[in-house]
Amino acid sequence: MRFLNQNNMKNIYLDNAATTKLDPRVYKKMKQYFLNDYANASSIHYMGEKVFNDMEDARKRIASLLNCDPNGIIFTSSATESNNFIIKGVARANKDKGNHILVSAIEHHCVLSAAEQLEKEGFVVEKIPVNKDGIIILSELEKMIKDETILVSTMFVNNEIGTIQPIKEISEIVHKKGKLLHVDAVQAVPYLNIDINGLGIDFLSLSAHKFYGPKGVGLAYINKAIKIEPLIVGGGQEKNLRSGTYNTPGIIGMAYAIELAYNTRDEYLKHVTELRDYMWDRIKSEIPDVYLNGSFNKRTPNNLNVGFKGIEGEAILMMLSTKGICVSTASACGAQNLEVSHVISAIKLDDQNVNSNIRITMGRFNTKKEIEYFVDTLKMVVKELRERSPLTKNIKTEKSFSC
Amino acid sequence: MALNYTEKVMDHFLHPRNVGEIENPDGYAEVGSPVCGDMLSFFIKVGKNDKGEDVINDIKYLSFGCASNIATASMLTEEVIGKTLEDAKKLKFKQIVDDLGGLPQQKFHCSVLAVEGLQKAIEDYENKNKK
Numbered sequence: 001m002r003f004l005n006q007n008n009m010k011n012i013y014l015d016n017a018a019t020t021k022l023d024p025r026v027y028k029k030m031k032q033y034f035l036n037d038y039a040n041a042s043s044i045h046y047m048g049e050k051v052f053n054d055m056e057d058a059r060k061r062i063a064s065l066l067n068c069d070p071n072g073i074i075f076t077s078s079a080t081e082s083n084n085f086i087i088k089g090v091a092r093a094n095k096d097k098g099n100h101i102l103v104s105a106i107e108h109h110c111v112l113s114a115a116e117q118l119e120k121e122g123f124v125v126e127k128i129p130v131n132k133d134g135i136i137i138l139s140e141l142e143k144m145i146k147d148e149t150i151l152v153s154t155m156f157v158n159n160e161i162g163t164i165q166p167i168k169e170i171s172e173i174v175h176k177k178g179k180l181l182h183v184d185a186v187q188a189v190p191y192l193n194i195d196i197n198g199l200g201i202d203f204l205s206l207s208a209h210k211f212y213g214p215k216g217v218g219l220a221y222i223n224k225a226i227k228i229e230p231l232i233v234g235g236g237q238e239k240n241l242r243s244g245t246y247n248t249p250g251i252i253g254m255a256y257a258i259e260l261a262y263n264t265r266d267e268y269l270k271h272v273t274e275l276r277d278y279m280w281d282r283i284k285s286e287i288p289d290v291y292l293n294g295s296f297n298k299r300t301p302n303n304l305n306v307g308f309k310g311i312e313g314e315a316i317l318m319m320l321s322t323k324g325i326c327v328s329t330a331s332a333c334g335a336q337n338l339e340v341s342h343v344i345s346a347i348k349l350d351d352q353n354v355n356s357n358i359r360i361t362m363g364r365f366n367t368k369k370e371i372e373y374f375v376d377t378l379k380m381v382v383k384e385l386r387e388r389s390p391l392t393k394n395i396k397t398e399k400s401f402s403c
Numbered sequence: 404m405a406l407n408y409t410e411k412v413m414d415h416f417l418h419p420r421n422v423g424e425i426e427n428p429d430g431y432a433e434v435g436s437p438v439c440g441d442m443l444s445f446f447i448k449v450g451k452n453d454k455g456e457d458v459i460n461d462i463k464y465l466s467f468g469c470a471s472n473i474a475t476a477s478m479l480t481e482e483v484i485g486k487t488l489e490d491a492k493k494l495k496f497k498q499i500v501d502d503l504g505g506l507p508q509q510k511f512h513c514s515v516l517a518v519e520g521l522q523k524a525i526e527d528y529e530n531k532n533k534k
Binding site for chain 1: 408413416422433438440441465467472
């Protein structure tokens with residue numbers, strides 16, 4: 001639409017937690033599997049065999065980075081599929097052991113919705129609370145695990161506020177009670193080491209497009225010793241656990257992307273941390289009445305989730321969008337529904353601030369110059385919207401509202 | 404999901420008409436709340452026309468809300484300025500939606516809130532001026 005990005009300038013993409021740009025090197029690698037090595041990896045002729053072996057090589061390389069058994073890696077279409085497969089598959093295959101499932105209160109919708117489906121099948125789902133910093137309360141988790149619990153599902157890094165969950169401690173608690181742990185690690189690459197064996201993770205989900213890989217491919221790591229039911233049946237690919245023609249360009253692209261991500265990790269972390277620190281220092285010193293959602297120290301350095309008192313998140317997003325800047329909001333009036341973000345609700349923000357937040361997520365391709373322009377623009381946008389707001393005078397008095 | 408706001412909505416969002424406050428308004432109303440996600444305050448000045456009927460001489464508003472909340476209130480003020488209170492009371496939310504060239508379904512409530520705010524501001528004036 002022509003009124004969007006009115007200045008017709010370069011896109012300033014600060015929504016890297018939603019998805020990332022495909023790394024051109026990954027794209028180049030994938031091209032070969034679209035145009036030359038396009039055979040079906042299930043075919044036993046020489047062309048199929050070549051693609052199959054390249055795919056298995058990709059599986060081994062991913063397993064070595066994640067420190068897990070390559071046979072436990074099941075390729076899927078997305079982390080949404082992986083989360084659905086693991087949660088529903090483990091619950092349904094192990095109903096003889098119990099009917100109780102624990103998920104954290106700040107899980108992605110695909111985890112929450114999969115769990116809700118299970119409730120309709122007679123499972124009991126409970127949500128583990130988080131503290132104001134957005135970190136799972138371990139003592140609550142410990143209390144909530146029952147004899148009937150069959151699976152505990154927590155994310156590694158929260159997608160909205162970037163907070164890092166103490167997976168090692170969570171794993172110890174869950175295993176001490178003899179239960180199984182699923183970790184949605186979608187936002188963790190390459191910020192954290194995903195040491196599946198070291199951390200004692202039974203199930204894990206990843207998606208390539210979050211780390212400069214292609215969209216439409218992900219993986220589920222499963223502990224082969226535990227029963228699991230497939231979500232998609234058919235030709236019997238992936239040891240009968242995930243049917244459907246192998247997405248070989250995607251799988252090979254994902255393997256290459258995760259290797260690039262970890263091989264260039266130090267440099268990458270330094271880059272995004274510098275951008276983040278510059279951005280946050282300027283925002284908090286140059287814009288009044290702002291606050292950060294989620295712990296500053298226990299978050300990945302690509303994420304800032306910031307609230308601007310007295311104005312609404314989507315209005316900020318839309319006005320930035322007209323200036324060529326892409327950020328996100330999960331607050332009411334957000335893209336899809338009018339409900340307040342469950343993550344924002346879970347960290348118990350003051351009521352009048354629940355709709356005033358935006359998520360800014362940096363990445364490999366952002367530059368300091370872009371961040372300078374972003375902060376300059378953000379200052380103007382916040383000022384302009386506050387001039388229109390009936391709440392500006394109330395910011396200091398903290399007048400209370402209800403809905 | 405793309406909202407695909409019309410150019411008219413974006414125009415009213417980026418260049419809102421009649422935004423601000425009126426000192427000592429004849430009618431005032433505040434509807435919605437930041438907790439619900441949107442809030443509007445309306446201020447009206449009422450005068451008389453040639454026939455001696457009450458008319459909206461001036462209207463201003465403040466908004467805590469999304470682009471469509473700001474745009475619907477802006478559109479509404481343009482539509483009712485100069486109108487008699489009786490005519491202004493007849494304004495329907497659908498009219499604003501149409502005049503903006505449409506709104507995404509999930510944003511219809513913004514126009515409902517704007518109409519409610521106007522009606523309450525008129526009511527406030529009428530309550531204060533009961534004969």
